[in-house]
Amino acid sequence: MTYQLSEWFAVARSDDAVPRHIVQTQLLGQELALWRDDDGAVNVWENRCPHRGARFSIGYNLGMELRCQYHAWRYATGSGRCSAIPAHPAMKPPATIAAKPYASAEKYGLIWVCLDSDADLAGLPKLPGDVWTGMRSVFVNSPAAALRRELGADTAQVVYFLQPVDEARTIIHCLVAGAPAAAARLTLQRRYNAELTALRDRLEQAS
């Protein structure tokens, strides 16, 4: 299956990006580090410090900066620009040193990413109504195309967004319309968890 570079993908639920945490995920083979700053803005960066390649996801979310575990270089929220190199405390890091941020957005309770450097927010999927409730996201060892065939068409009540992790693996993000009260939500979560788990088991056993 081929994808347009301009396409937006859901890569996490908004509530996965809790304060001072770094989420590791992957999209189309590209490892990503997601983190929310103390003002609530979400960053989605290539999961790799440009200095010596250490995964950002084993580093620290300092609130408005991310600190690499290896040499404690710090990178600013938003721009990704390097703000400190402790090996040279008196030196202001050159502007050319930066993490690689991807275009991201939060909508419908999901975090969205576009890998294109000319990402256009107009390309975000449009759903009827702004209020949706995320069900449990399910990881499947199966290509996205196979899952799309199985899931069938979206309805006004439930939609599925597929995150192609790589050519062979996919994460299914499932949204249900509205904001049901706790008891009803639990019933829905159980139902879609059971359905998606059964789908996963069927596809993985078939392969």
Next chain:
Amino acid sequence: MAAIWSPIMASKAESSPALWNDWHVISQVRAGQKGSSTTRLMDVPLTITWNGSVDSIEVHDDRGNGIRSTCKYGFLWACLGEPAREIVEIPECEDQGRLLVPVGAVGLATSGFRAIENFLDLGHLAFIHSGFLGQEPYTEVRRHKVETTADGVCASEVKIYQPYASPSASGAIDVDFDYYVPRPDVIYLRKTNPVHNDKRDVVALFVQMTSEEHCIAHMLCAYLPEGLEVRGMREFSQIILSQDKTILENQIPKRLPLRETSEISSRADAASVAYRRWLSASGVRYGVIPAQ
């Protein structure tokens, strides 16, 4: 079905003579060991037959070919090709007046060159080995000399504030270091002894590249004996190695990138940059992402 005609190569490493025709550690040697064991060197499966004495060890590859091997510094070394030079000389590692202790062998899911570079790296000490080999706020990497010759890379006149520089340390000291990388997969350092500040201890790392993206790091300490016991030396080194393992297995890509634009360097990385250039100039194409 059409026949596939391709030259049979035992290992991709054959195209890197600087590795293929050199000696590499494949095991620690224990006195009186008998029986056989298996290991791997640059994708070649090896069987070691131990016959109770260091003079009668035999090494074979998986096709039954005899592989050259010899013992030095308490390790078994093997050469898969035609040895182009001797095993590296580190006089302190044969000094019987020192405590010579193979302190541990750690498997690492990364290129052996990432492990050598990590040993050579000064900027991580205050963070990854905090409380041992460095400490905030002493994070500055002070100016030092870095030289590259035909014999390898040398970083000298290195000074680091270390709270607990070695198992015989009783308090923080400013430690003087010299680092030597005489072979692509061998590194050692000389550092101030915490008891006799005019003398130096030696720590060597011999890296066994089992594949391009896996290795075993064998560490040897040659310390002045005062205030030391073997058990303490092993514990100390294994703490240090395990701290580095976490980082090393989270570096992307695993093979060391030799193109200078693939990873950004600062002045503190002068030795690392010199090491990468020297690997390039030595024609190493295994375990690295070549510059071209």
